[in-house]
Amino acid sequence: MSLMSWGMYPKIKNTVFKFNKEATLQEIISTHDELIPYGNGRSYGDSALSTNIINVRPKDYFIDFDEESGLLHVQAGVLLSEILESYVPRGWFLKVTPGTKLITIGGAIASDIHGKNHHVEGCFSECVENFRIMLANGKVVTCYKDLDPELFKATCGGMGLTGIILDAKIYLKKINSQYIDQTTIKTKNLKETFDAFEEYKEKPYSVAWIDCLAKGDKIGKCLLMVGDFRDDGKLDYKKKSQLSIPFNFPSFALNNWSVRAFNWLYYGKAKEGVSKQRVDIDTFFYPLDAIGHWNRIYGKKGFTQYQFILPKETSYEGLEEILTAISKSGKGSFLAVLKLYGKANDNWLSFPIEGYSLALDFKIEKGLFDLLDKLDEIVIKHKGRIYLTKDVRVSKETFEKGYPDIETFRQYRKENKMDEKFQSNQSKRVGI
Numbered sequence: 001m002s003l004m005s006w007g008m009y010p011k012i013k014n015t016v017f018k019f020n021k022e023a024t025l026q027e028i029i030s031t032h033d034e035l036i037p038y039g040n041g042r043s044y045g046d047s048a049l050s051t052n053i054i055n056v057r058p059k060d061y062f063i064d065f066d067e068e069s070g071l072l073h074v075q076a077g078v079l080l081s082e083i084l085e086s087y088v089p090r091g092w093f094l095k096v097t098p099g100t101k102l103i104t105i106g107g108a109i110a111s112d113i114h115g116k117n118h119h120v121e122g123c124f125s126e127c128v129e130n131f132r133i134m135l136a137n138g139k140v141v142t143c144y145k146d147l148d149p150e151l152f153k154a155t156c157g158g159m160g161l162t163g164i165i166l167d168a169k170i171y172l173k174k175i176n177s178q179y180i181d182q183t184t185i186k187t188k189n190l191k192e193t194f195d196a197f198e199e200y201k202e203k204p205y206s207v208a209w210i211d212c213l214a215k216g217d218k219i220g221k222c223l224l225m226v227g228d229f230r231d232d233g234k235l236d237y238k239k240k241s242q243l244s245i246p247f248n249f250p251s252f253a254l255n256n257w258s259v260r261a262f263n264w265l266y267y268g269k270a271k272e273g274v275s276k277q278r279v280d281i282d283t284f285f286y287p288l289d290a291i292g293h294w295n296r297i298y299g300k301k302g303f304t305q306y307q308f309i310l311p312k313e314t315s316y317e318g319l320e321e322i323l324t325a326i327s328k329s330g331k332g333s334f335l336a337v338l339k340l341y342g343k344a345n346d347n348w349l350s351f352p353i354e355g356y357s358l359a360l361d362f363k364i365e366k367g368l369f370d371l372l373d374k375l376d377e378i379v380i381k382h383k384g385r386i387y388l389t390k391d392v393r394v395s396k397e398t399f400e401k402g403y404p405d406i407e408t409f410r411q412y413r414k415e416n417k418m419d420e421k422f423q424s425n426q427s428k429r430v431g432i
């Protein structure tokens, strides 16, 4: 059966390989090309899709843990959720986690994912001590940032295009509660939203939900949620049962009116001004994971996420322009998440730069890609870039303008013959 990504678009035919032994993986690599590793398929677009897919998810053993330093050694197919189930009750949490815990360690490294604390902790690669990776020639190397900086910079954020990560050592952080003290700030426009981010920037975690259909002087109104772990010793973290969407919704169910109604209710239910709540890890970090297969609400044609980042200097102006364009287009998004980012690292294709990023979900429909092309122009004008792990349609030209290290990455892949073996639909489209 062919594999899809989270956006369920595009649907392409592919052959899926699994392996138990490294010798089997060597054999697959030596006898095939157009290969790409696949973790848990939570990337939205075509970065884990190709003619030949190597499914790493079955490699899900825990190898070792050092209670003193918090250094955890796991195979690349282990999910973040599996780490949380074992380690939160023992007082450990991930240093960096995205908005879903249903991703693999290999996927976290390959996308160099970030969380609600990028302005404090940076990307996932910042907590990676080393990883073992099988390269295009079938050789397995252990890569440390200091000892093999090029392989490290190419692989973290390299979207599976340097080889198959087999296992990794990552540092966890100590916590003394599975609860977070959350403060919610309700703002009335973009200016208030930016002021609130600045005011609360000392908080380690922050994320804002934006009403992307708001118009005029209400553009940019949001609910900003900031927080930090409590210190109450309550570590009773358990796997919760999950509701699930049983089938694809008809695509007309999601339209300008249903998004407007959702936004009105969601924004309306929050208290005016500043309010405080105690919430658990799953509610704060992974609200969408509460509903299984929520991607089906977008209908069988699927959906995409448009995520861009702008440098701090141009963020306000650029966001105002982009939110105005979206609001005018009438193409709404339930999910419109704004985050603050700290300094960039030096990995060649890592997405974050110092500034603000907005992520918006859109169902695939006529006219959508025209709108996104227009948004690309605004992003590039303001010196921003698009996040590959969410993308399914960005042009080579737009992509290149956002990533100044692209030639170094290309050259490295060429020198190490990685470009002959590892390719995704996305890498072919954007020429990497």
Ligand SMILES: Cc1cc2nc3c(=O)[nH]c(=O)nc-3n(C[C@H](O)[C@H](O)[C@H](O)COP(=O)(O)OP(=O)(O)OC[C@H]3O[C@@H](n4cnc5c(N)ncnc54)[C@H](O)[C@@H]3O)c2cc1C
Binding pocket: 006, 036, 037, 038, 039, 040, 041, 042, 043, 044, 047, 048, 056, 076, 077, 097, 098, 099, 100, 102, 103, 104, 105, 106, 107, 108, 110, 111, 112, 113, 114, 115, 116, 158, 159, 160, 161, 163, 164, 165, 166, 288, 389, 390
């Ligand atoms: C609800 C939701 C919220 C999200 N929130 C965030 C967020 O806040 N921040 C963020 O950064 N991302 C976020 N994401 C995106 C997600 O974290 C990334 O797409 C992640 O890479 C998916 O991991 P995966 O294991 O599912 O990998 P896949 O989707 O299967 O693959 C993603 C990429 O990793 C590569 N890859 C996978 N395994 C390996 C391996 N073993 N070796 C080498 N390469 C490999 C693939 O080739 C592909 O290029 C979110 C996604 C969802 C669905």
